[in-house]
Amino acid sequence: MNMKGQIAVIDVLLFSLLAVLVMFVILNTVLENVSKKKSEAQGIKELEQLLLAERLVSDCNYLAYTPENRKGLCYKNVLKDEISKLPITELRDSNVCLLKVGGRVIYENKISVTRTSVTRGVVDNGTFKVLEISFC
Amino acid sequence: MEHLRFLKSRFARGQIFTIDALLALVFCSIFILVFSLAENKNLETNLNLLKMQKINDLLITSQMLRIDNINVLEQNYLTLLPNTCGYIKINNARKEINCANSKKTNLLSNSIKYINNSKHIVYIEIGVY
Numbered sequence: 001m002n003m004k005g006q007i008a009v010i011d012v013l014l015f016s017l018l019a020v021l022v023m024f025v026i027l028n029t030v031l032e033n034v035s036k037k038k039s040e041a042q043g044i045k046e047l048e049q050l051l052l053a054e055r056l057v058s059d060c061n062y063l064a065y066t067p068e069n070r071k072g073l074c075y076k077n078v079l080k081d082e083i084s085k086l087p088i089t090e091l092r093d094s095n096v097c098l099l100k101v102g103g104r105v106i107y108e109n110k111i112s113v114t115r116t117s118v119t120r121g122v123v124d125n126g127t128f129k130v131l132e133i134s135f136c
Numbered sequence: 137m138e139h140l141r142f143l144k145s146r147f148a149r150g151q152i153f154t155i156d157a158l159l160a161l162v163f164c165s166i167f168i169l170v171f172s173l174a175e176n177k178n179l180e181t182n183l184n185l186l187k188m189q190k191i192n193d194l195l196i197t198s199q200m201l202r203i204d205n206i207n208v209l210e211q212n213y214l215t216l217l218p219n220t221c222g223y224i225k226i227n228n229a230r231k232e233i234n235c236a237n238s239k240k241t242n243l244l245s246n247s248i249k250y251i252n253n254s255k256h257i258v259y260i261e262i263g264v265y
Binding site: 018043046047050053054057075076077078118119120121122123126127128130 | 158181182185186189190193194196197200201212215216
């Protein structure tokens with residue numbers, strides 16, 4: 001091969017190598033960005049579930065106990081489950097499948113696939129119990 | 137002479153290609169660096185939040201139920217956090233739970249004081265690693 005040919009071949013090889021490297025770096029960045037966005041969405045979903053669990057144990061409109069003589073004040077973590085007063089639509093919209101205090105089921109959705117579950121400590125009927133909130 | 141000029145032009149074109157690719161690499165590296173600095177820590181934060189909520193649950197329920205016995209509190213801890221290493225403290229008594237062969241890093245703790253049925257101040261502290 002004469003010198004002209006050699007230079008051309010080396011030039012093409014080097015350019016190809018660098019082009020492959022650049023493509024790899026770009027692809028890697030794009031994929032990393034996609035996975036980061038997915039993980040962020042997952043984090044926000046988890047946070048929403050934690051907030052719902054917090055409302056269940058501390059909001060008067062959910063499971064928290066409101067003494068009749070002191071309306072407007074909820075006893076945080078003290079439950080008085082009144083199934084008829086539970087915001088069923090809201091629970092369904094938040095994908096809640098199961099609400100369980102100790103071994104007693106308070107609310108159950110027909111969907112059987114449970115993905116995550118959050119547990120909180122509460123006082124129910126004068127004893128310490130675990131409130132389990134399962135999401136589908 | 138003409139042959140030499142031709143070689144020079146080919147070589148110069150090759151150099152330009154190579155420099156161009158190198159610049160692209162540098163640009164991509166800066167791009168990656170900027171994105172990696174904003175690393176996502178949402179999941180770890182959520183886990184810590186849930187741990188903190190459970191610690192507070194134990195403290196609030198202990199106050200509600202006027203718990204001043206370390207064994208009762210230990211039982212409640214094990215019900216709520218069955219596999220998590222941590223410690224409980226009531227006044228001067230301290231007990232470690234689930235900590236055999238586990239690393240004690242990233243401590244989250246909280247405490248509460250209340251007056252029990254015997255009109256004594258009870259100090260409860262709960263920590264989770």
